[in-house]
Every structure is written in structure tokens, then in C-alpha cells.
Amino acid sequence: MTSSHKTKLALALTAAGAFSFVLLAPVAGVASAEGGETECPGYLDCDWVPAAYAETPDGNYGNYDTAERPKTNKIKYIVLHDTEETYDDTIKIFQDPARQASAHYLVRSKDGHVAQMVKNKDVAWQAGNWYINGQSIGIEQEGKAAEGAKWYTPELYRSTAALVRDLAAKYDIPLDREHILGHDNVPALSSSRIAGMHWDSGPYWDWNYFFSLLGKPTVPTAGPGSDLVKINPKFKENIQAIRDCEQNVDLPAQPSSLLPIYTGPSADAPRHSDPGEHPDGGAGTNCAQDTGAWVSSGMSFVVAERKPGWTAVWYQGEKVWIKTPEGERVLTPQTGYVVKPKAGKDSVPVYGAAYPEKSEYPADMADEDKAVAEPLPYTLKAGQAYAGGGTAPNGYYYAPTFDSSKPYDHTFFAGATDYVTVQIGSRIGFVKRDEVDIVRER
Numbered sequence: 248m249t250s251s252h253k254t255k256l257a258l259a260l261t262a263a264g265a266f267s268f269v270l271l272a273p274v275a276g277v278a279s280a281e282g283g284e285t286e287c288p289g290y291l292d293c294d295w296v297p298a299a300y301a302e303t304p305d306g307n308y309g310n311y312d313t314a315e316r317p318k319t320n321k322i323k324y325i326v327l328h329d330t331e332e333t334y335d336d337t338i339k340i341f342q343d344p345a346r347q348a349s350a351h352y353l354v355r356s357k358d359g360h361v362a363q364m365v366k367n368k369d370v371a372w373q374a375g376n377w378y379i380n381g382q383s384i385g386i387e388q389e390g391k392a393a394e395g396a397k398w399y400t401p402e403l404y405r406s407t408a409a410l411v412r413d414l415a416a417k418y419d420i421p422l423d424r425e426h427i428l429g430h431d432n433v434p435a436l437s438s439s440r441i442a443g444m445h446w447d448s449g450p451y452w453d454w455n456y457f458f459s460l461l462g463k464p465t466v467p468t469a470g471p472g473s474d475l476v477k478i479n480p481k482f483k484e485n486i487q488a489i490r491d492c493e494q495n496v497d498l499p500a501q502p503s504s505l506l507p508i509y510t511g512p513s514a515d516a517p518r519h520s521d522p523g524e525h526p527d528g529g530a531g532t533n534c535a536q537d538t539g540a541w542v543s544s545g546m547s548f549v550v551a552e553r554k555p556g557w558t559a560v561w562y563q564g565e566k567v568w569i570k571t572p573e574g575e576r577v578l579t580p581q582t583g584y585v586v587k588p589k590a591g592k593d594s595v596p597v598y599g600a601a602y603p604e605k606s607e608y609p610a611d612m613a614d615e616d617k618a619v620a621e622p623l624p625y626t627l628k629a630g631q632a633y634a635g636g637g638t639a640p641n642g643y644y645y646a647p648t649f650d651s652s653k654p655y656d657h658t659f660f661a662g663a664t665d666y667v668t669v670q671i672g673s674r675i676g677f678v679k680r681d682e683v684d685i686v687r688e689r
Contacts, residue, residue: 287352293360298311307347314644316368316370320642322382323639325384325420328386329389330387334353356402358402359407375430379600386407395448399448424670431447450489451501455504465545468580468583469582477581478577481576485506487502487503506543508540513568518537546670557570581688584636585686586683600621601620602620603617607663623676635675638665639677643660667680
């Protein structure tokens with residue numbers, strides 16, 4: 248489900264620079280800071296059921312922050328979740344300010360009915376990454392990740408797709424896996440938070456079907472020799488044995504969007520190990536929560552090497568292997584942009600946010616209030632390439648209190664450094680534009 252991020256200042260640690268910001272007037276509220284109608288497309292069955300916007304007895308508040316997006320923050324990502332609760336219980340949670348969680352929309356499993364709970368202009372506490380929260384719209388879907396196929400009904404798929412199509416058109420969001428994210432694709436803001444990131448919508452969300460509903464099915468757009476490929480197994484034939492390591496149970500083997508990745512061209516080779524999820528250096532696992540041991544349908548990667556029955560791609564700074572049997576559809580060649588370190592650079596750091604430099608905040612602002620991008624334990628190394636290249640909006644929305652009682656409260660600080668999005672692994676990341684070349688792969 249969603250994770251609480253009123254602790255966003257702690258999440259946004261240490262900082263970065265030229266001084267550009269927008270100061271908003273204080274906005275107060277009790278049950279909701281907003282009233283009125285939904286922003287759903289008219290053909291959807293959609294209710295306005297506002298999340299709580301209220302102070303709590305301990306002096307904190309919930310469950311979102313008022314803003315004026317896209318006048319302040321841009322909206323460039325959409326994040327898909329599952330609730331891990333029933334539809335009705337999720338509404339109760341989002342209407343309890345002590346729970347400190349929310350999403351903009353909630354979709355019911357049985358019939359695709361939609362409740363809008365936070366206005367698009369406001370910042371829902373949903374992604375576990377304050378930068379992504381500030382730049383995204385969150386959609387919760389009733390269900391449980393370990394039981395996904397049971398909950399992910401055709402009606403739910405259709406309603407979510409209708410929302411995503413409408414929002415993408417409204418805010419100019421590309422319909423690809425670098426911008427339409429699962430919660431399991433959202434990066435951490437720091438290395439210490441990687442292991443605690445969420446893994447919904449999980450292994451049983453059919454990304455290929457969903458993108459076909461968006462009008463963006465995966466089809467070849469380049470010849471078979473293209474080094475840019477999209478993960479594209481046939482969902483119903485891609486039977487995977489996956490373990491739910493939170494519950495310590497083996498899930499029934501069933502269709503999945505995931506493919507395992509290995510350190511060598513053999514199913515006997517160790518699984519790839521995400522250094523953030525396995526800081527002890529242990530091998531990756533078949534756990535659903537071990538997102539660094541898998542790739543997912545619709546994600547794009549750059550080929551590093553080919554051997555009979557196997558294809559290696561660049562992933563988190565390393566070469567990982569995917570089983571690609573002759574005659575089976577696993578990877579689909581693509582045209583598109585890839586990101587490479589500039590000549591002369593041995594490596595390029597990857598970040599979980601595109602934040603201003605420290606010098607770009609007001610001089611009289613406390614250092615602990617200045618959010619800066621922190622390098623993650625992944626790099627783009629010389630000779631490697633990654634799918635991506637889309638501009639990542641640079642900025643930090645500072646909103647630490649309910650009543651705008653601090654200096655600069657509810658202020659958006661825009662930075663001058665350009666960042667771009669990359670598909671670094673199963674989660675996206677951000678790199679500085681002046682450290683990379685963006686090349687068209689044909």
C-alpha cells in the first residue's frame with residue numbers, strides 16, 4: 248500500500264543551487280482542503296471522496312499537502328499501487344489523518360468504480376519518495392500484490408487505463424515504463440531506504456495488457472539487431488515460481504510479468520543482487536520483494552552481449568542475463584533513446600531525485616530544510632548504456648507544516664541542473680544531463 252511521508256524532510260536529506268521559488272499562500276482545512284467535483288474523465292463512474300486534511304493531536308497532520316501543481320511542481324509521473332486493504336477500508340485509512348497516507352484516486356476491484364480522494368494539484372503521500380510524490384499522481388487499486396490476478400479484474404484494468412490516458416494527455420506524460428510506474432519502480436531517496444521500498448502492484452499485474460489498453464502495445468519498432476529491447480514475454484505463458492518473503496510462503500506458480508535475471512548465461516548462475524537490497528553482498532532471490540532480481544514486461548534495456556539462448560543487458564551498472572530461448576518471444580527490438588556516460592567519464596552517479604543544489608536555496612534557510620539529491624549505490628559505467636533520456640523536472644516542494652507556520656513553507660524551489668530519467672534496473676533513477684550523452688538507437 249502507500250507509505251506515509253510526512254517525514255519528507257528526513258527522506259529528502261542533504262542538498263544542492265541559483266535561486267528560484269514560488270511561495271504559496273497558506274491553505275487551511277479540516278476534513279478536506281478542497282471541495283467540489285472530481286477530475287475524472289466524464290465517461291468514468293467516479294465519486295469525490297476527500298481524504299483527510301487535518302491536524303492530529305500530536306501536532307502533526309495528514310494526509311497530503313496542498314499545492315498548485317502544475318504551476319509549482321510539474322506532473323510527469325503516474326504511480327500505480329495496490330491497496331493491500333479492501334476498497335472501503337482504504338477510504339477509512341485515507342480519511343484518518345493519523346494514518347498519514349493518501350492517493351489521488353482509488354479504483355474498486357469488482358466493478359472499476361473510482362473515488363477521487365486528493366485533487367490533482369495537491370501532493371498525495373503515496374510513493375515513498377518525496378520527489379516522486381511532488382511530481383506524480385498516485386492511483387491505488389483495490390487488491391493484494393501476492394493475490395494480484397484475483398483482484399486485477401478487467402473492470403479495474405479498464406478504469407485505471409482510462410484514468411492514466413486522461414492524466415497523461417492532460418499533463419503531457421509519456422506513456423512508457425519510465426513515466427507510468429508501479430510502486431515497485433519508484434526509487435529510494437537514499438541507499439539506506441532501498442530495502443524498505445514497496446513492491447506493489449507486484450508480479451501479477453499484466454503490464455503488457457495494461458499498455459495495450461493505453462493504446463501502446465509492445466510491438467517491434469526496429470530490426471532484430473537493435474541493441475535497445477523491451478521485455479515482452481507472453482503473460483499467460485510466462486509461469487513463474489515466486490516467493491512472498493514477507494509472509495514466508497511460496498506463491499502458486501502462475502502467469503507473471505516478471506522474468507528472473509542471472510549473473511551468467513545459465514539458470515544455475517546466482518540471481519542478480521541489488522546492492523541496496525543486499526548490502527551484505529548475498530545473491531538475489533526469487534522473492535517478490537527482491538525487485539533487483541527481476542525485470543518486468545514493458546521495461547526497456549540495452550543489450551550488452553548475446554549467446555545462444557541468452558541475452559545480457561546493462562542493469563544497475565552490471566551485466567545481467569535473461570533466458571531467451573530460440574523461437575520464444577521474450578525481448579522485442581525497439582527504436583528509442585539511450586543514455587551513455589560522456590567520453591572520458593569512468594562512471595556517472597545515479598540519484599533517486601532531481602533536486603536543486605544547496606546553493607540554490609535561500610541563504611537564510613536552515614541547511615536541514617534544504618533537500619538535495621543523494622547518490623544511490625548504482626552507476627552508469629563507461630561502455631554501458633541505459634534506456635531513458637526524458638527530462639526529469641528539477642525542484643523541491645518544501646511543505647513541512649499544516650498551517651504554513653515556518654519561513655518558506657509551501658514553497659517550490661526550482662533548480663538549474665538538468666536531470667534525465669534512466670531505467671537503471673527494475674526501479675528508475677536520475678542522472679545529470681551534462682554527464683551523459685543521449686543517443687537515438689535505431
